[in-house]
Amino acid sequence: MTSNIVEIDNLSFGYKGRLLHKGINMAFPRGKVVAIMGGSGSGKTTLLRLIGGQIKPTQGEVRVDGKVVHEQDRDGIYQLRRKMGMLFQHGALFTDLSTFDNVAFPMRELTDLPESMIKDLVLMKLNAVGLRGAHALMPTELSGGMARRVALARAIALDPCIIMYDEPFAGLDPISMGVVCDLIRSLNDALGATSIIVSHDVKETFLIADYVYFVADGVVAAEGTPHDLMQSTLPFVHQFVHGEKDGPVPFHYPAGNYQSELLKQRL
Amino acid sequence: MIKSNLLNSITRLLIGVGHRMIARVWRLGAGARLFFLTIIYSGESFRRFHLTLREIYFTGVMSLLIIIVSAFFVGMVLALQGYNTLQKYGSSEAIGVLVALSLVRELGPVVTALLFAGRAGTAITAEIGLMKTTEQLSAMEMMAVNPIARVVAPRFWAGVISMPILAALFSMVGVLGGYLVAVPLIGVDSGAFWSQMQANVDVRADIVNGVIKSVVFAVACTMIALFEGFDAPPTAEGVSHATTRTVVISSLTVLGLDFVLTSFMMVV
Numbered sequence: 001m002t003s004n005i006v007e008i009d010n011l012s013f014g015y016k017g018r019l020l021h022k023g024i025n026m027a028f029p030r031g032k033v034v035a036i037m038g039g040s041g042s043g044k045t046t047l048l049r050l051i052g053g054q055i056k057p058t059q060g061e062v063r064v065d066g067k068v069v070h071e072q073d074r075d076g077i078y079q080l081r082r083k084m085g086m087l088f089q090h091g092a093l094f095t096d097l098s099t100f101d102n103v104a105f106p107m108r109e110l111t112d113l114p115e116s117m118i119k120d121l122v123l124m125k126l127n128a129v130g131l132r133g134a135h136a137l138m139p140t141e142l143s144g145g146m147a148r149r150v151a152l153a154r155a156i157a158l159d160p161c162i163i164m165y166d167e168p169f170a171g172l173d174p175i176s177m178g179v180v181c182d183l184i185r186s187l188n189d190a191l192g193a194t195s196i197i198v199s200h201d202v203k204e205t206f207l208i209a210d211y212v213y214f215v216a217d218g219v220v221a222a223e224g225t226p227h228d229l230m231q232s233t234l235p236f237v238h239q240f241v242h243g244e245k246d247g248p249v250p251f252h253y254p255a256g257n258y259q260s261e262l263l264k265q266r267l
Numbered sequence: 268m269i270k271s272n273l274l275n276s277i278t279r280l281l282i283g284v285g286h287r288m289i290a291r292v293w294r295l296g297a298g299a300r301l302f303f304l305t306i307i308y309s310g311e312s313f314r315r316f317h318l319t320l321r322e323i324y325f326t327g328v329m330s331l332l333i334i335i336v337s338a339f340f341v342g343m344v345l346a347l348q349g350y351n352t353l354q355k356y357g358s359s360e361a362i363g364v365l366v367a368l369s370l371v372r373e374l375g376p377v378v379t380a381l382l383f384a385g386r387a388g389t390a391i392t393a394e395i396g397l398m399k400t401t402e403q404l405s406a407m408e409m410m411a412v413n414p415i416a417r418v419v420a421p422r423f424w425a426g427v428i429s430m431p432i433l434a435a436l437f438s439m440v441g442v443l444g445g446y447l448v449a450v451p452l453i454g455v456d457s458g459a460f461w462s463q464m465q466a467n468v469d470v471r472a473d474i475v476n477g478v479i480k481s482v483v484f485a486v487a488c489t490m491i492a493l494f495e496g497f498d499a500p501p502t503a504e505g506v507s508h509a510t511t512r513t514v515v516i517s518s519l520t521v522l523g524l525d526f527v528l529t530s531f532m533m534v535v
Contacts, residue, residue, distance in 0.1 A: 052408075052409050054405065054408060054409070077411075078411040078413075079411075081408075081409055081410065081411040086409045088405070088406055089402070090402065092401060092402035092403050092405065092406035093403075094398075094403055094406075095397075105410070106412070109410065109412045109417070110410070110412070
């Protein structure tokens with residue numbers, strides 16, 4: 001058994017003739033919280049989809065628990081996905097099911113557990129995210145932060161070894177952000193799982209991550225512990241970590257000459 | 268110069284037509300693929316029949332009101348128009364046959380399918396399209412749950428089971444509407460109304476053919492609604508266009524299929 005539960009080797013992926021990733025290498029050690037950071041549109045979420053086998057790489061490979069994901073057939077991919085839990089950006093709760101039924105969904109679909117046991121497990125998972133009292137509410141009755149926590153309870157319903165988080169802090173108020181941040185770390189340690197966080201919220205991510213990858217222009221631009229990256233003098237990392245307006249990532253989208261465009265009759 | 272411009276315009280036009288044709292054929296193939304996958308992954312819909320039963324409630328039971336009210340009015344109009352023509356030939360007693368045959372052979376299956384596409388088909392497309400937009404289908408995939416087995420197949424079988432029943436109800440209520448106009452309102456003899464109907468409506472040639480039509484329309488309408496939802500771009504505009512396409516394509520398909528099926532049934 002290798003120490004890395006997920007390994008990405010020389011991965012390239014693109015569509016419509018445009019390469020989004022150009023030879024990415026990453027390793028996700030067991031039991032650690034690893035973050036993938038980068039600007040919007042840098043292909044962070046696509047990396048999660050590649051790990052989950054929802055799309056196939058153009059070149060290179062992703063290995064989960066030693067198995068090459070894109071070489072698996074449908075059953076093989078489903079077997080791998082049973083080891084994964086994923087928290088989507090907006091929760092992706094099933095809107096026709098209650099909070100309780102949402103968390104019970106993977107248990108009912110993938111196991112033969114009796115209803116009495118499912119009830120106990122669901123209440124335990126909801127209790128872990130502090131929402132046992134909200135079990136009867138429908139997703140439309142939950143706030144953004146609560147929905148994210150219910151989705152987290154659903155993601156850990158079957159005690160996965162890998163938990164993937166797609167922008168877990170996006171659009172949350174500071175209190176909810178703190179709660180989710182704390183939950184990610186504590187659940188990871190309690191379950192002995194590996195967490196992969198895709199985010200561009202520097203403060204929260206650096207607080208809980210053991211290791212961070214920065215993705216820019218399709219490659220890993222920088223990597224290291226949060227402490228190392230805070231001290232980094234690399235222009236891109238410095239601009240990103242300190243939230244500076246201009247730097248290697250320009251403020252302006254590439255455009256033609258400003259003056260001549262203003263003088264033109266039509267664009 | 269003019270000649271080369273004309274040539275360029277024709278080339279662009281042909282390229283555009285070609286692209287559209289390829290896109291249509293691609294969608295047809297994708298729809299057929301979804302249909303076969305739905306059949307392959309249908310086991311779940313019957314093993315856990317409560318999933319299908321729930322969808323039967325939403326597509327079938329919830330469509331009852333519009334079907335019954337429409338059928339009632341269609342039957343009444345048929346009786347009025349039929350009487351108007353038949354009385355000129357002194358055969359107003361045949362009004363029962365006219366109403367029943369029109370409903371059982373044609374209007375029952377066709378109007379039910381059109382109403383089904385408008386009421387349940389659009390709901391199916393919008394629901395699945397929104398599930399896609401809000402990443403619910405992706406979430407299911409990531410949980411190792413097949414969305415075709417869990418979401419598509421139960422809705423498909425719910426449609427296939429519901430529509431023939433709705434079409435039968437449509438015909439029954441339509442006949443009742445026709446009776447109310449023909450007998451108490453116009454004064455056609457009640458005995459003649461029913462006995463002519465009993466003598467001239469054939470189980471094999473009329474009722475069974477009507478049921479066959481409604482099953483075929485059910486498969487077409489439900490599959491179109493499911494495919495449009497499944498294939499919708501994950502945006503508000505994408506779902507809105509998909510919902511519109513469901514109604515337009517279902518309606519045209521039903522009317523086209525009706526002609527083809529009627530032709531075959533007349534030959535056989």
